[in-house]
Amino acid sequence: MKNLISNKIIIYGLMLIVAAYILFPLLWIFLMSFKSKMDIIAIPPKFIFTPTLDNYKALFGVSGAETLVTGSAFLSYFKNSLILSTGSVILALVLGLPAAYAIARFRFKAKEPLAFTYLSFRFVPEITIILPLYVIYQQLKLYNTYIGLILVYQLIALPLLIWMMRSYFEEIPIAVEQAAQTDGYSWWGSFSKLVLPLAAPGMAASIVLAFIFCWNNFVFGLMLGGNSTQPVTVGLLSFMGTNEVQWGLMAAATIVAIIPLFLLALAVQKYMIRGLTFGAVK
């Protein structure tokens, strides 16, 4: 398309506004995480101040810093998030990868209805499943366990992986597999040696996206997890604490919680934009 706006200065001006709109709150939290308590509550808000690492030290329970129960608990929330997100993605891969491949490659009657059924689970408000599970999990001793949480995380991870992987598999020409099989490769051989490597970038994007969606989930941990299993999204709320809001800790925790995601996301950015749209956009 030819440029609608011929003046480049206007285009860049508008782009700057969009960038500021997106970045300003993130930047503010970033600055806040390096502020001392006094600087944080200063009115008017300070844009220039002497940076301190106190919030990060407290967060990681480094001695000498103002050690708080909430601060050192952060590491365990962080660990919980890692276990839950990784575990959920692995389980979703085991369950979903064969399904995605079958839907992409084979012709069978139930194909489209089945594919749509998988996707339709994304439309279920999580709270509909969680409320009865709160009772069921306590009876089955799954309440406040990693396994219990990983199982319900499938509600997010599984439909996402199946739909994204399906579209990536469909893009690999079937001739690749046929040629390999006429060359004497077994079905498994052609799948593992040809299809998987070709699907790898898309797979990486799907895995990253599923990981991020799990990492960012809040309601499952809030209602089905206890202190020992709750993820970082729930843990962060504890800094809004009962008596005093721990702004500095909250800001530092936010930065620590999102940096790994940003790095992961940037690595597969190109594929992810398409993945986000579930293959609707070719």
Place this chain on the structure above:
Amino acid sequence: MAVTSVTQSTPAAPPERKRRNWLPLIMTLPATLAMIGILYPFGIAVYYSFTDIRIVSPNAYKFVGLQNYIRMVQNPNFWESLGNTLFFAIVALIFELVLGFLIALLLSQDVKGVGIMRALLLLPLMLAPVIAGLMWKTMLSPGGPINHLLNLGPYPWLAVPWSARASVIFIEVWISTPFVALVLLSGLQSMPKEPFEAAQVDGASFGFVFRKLMLPMLSPFILIVLLFRVVDVMKLFDIIFATTGGGPMQITTTIPILAYKEVFRSYLLGSAIAKVLVLWLINYIVSFWLAGKWRQETASVG
């Protein structure tokens, strides 16, 4: 459904595969079983909604028929929350679509730096909604930077009814507009150039090009956006939980927030489930309708 599935299906599978009909079924079995596993608590939910079950004594409950539903429709709090849910959903979606389209249009311009902008747009998407909520709560606090920049004094954004609503919508729009923009941008970039060049040669106005060319070509993308956004915005919970907690008064209470409070403050599980089932039903109808439309569009385009 059968007709669209034929037209939509992928390049013909090799004939020898067609005979092995059990293979795809076996391969999809684990995922199908997992989904059935999810259906189980859903079934229990429907059952519980007809009982007086309380989470403090989950084993002692009795069947009460439609009582939960009857009390629900008589409860003004329910209608207010349902109204809030729909109000947030509709207003937020309108803003997201308009803003998202404008940003997509801007980033479809052929200038340097759009790549960086696209990476920037991913940032809010990577942020957990609850964290984004906390972040904006900080920004909007009476002594926070927003009041400072707007020179408003210590205005309590989240404690005044109209601005609490506006803030929740604003935060939701901040989080999700980038997603809308990225999808619509892919749509804009997938369009053929010729009709637009022809329109330019003929001196057509932007309004004409927008209505007659862009909108029809973008419609599958708009539908996909709606399909995913409608569902998410209808179950708005995280942002509200992190910012207003549903207040002041009931003004930002959505159905999920109402149900949460009912369960964890009044322990009335059956009654809360009845309310979220209503939400599910609305979601289901809307998303099914949208998905059907989307299939029609994609099937006719090819």
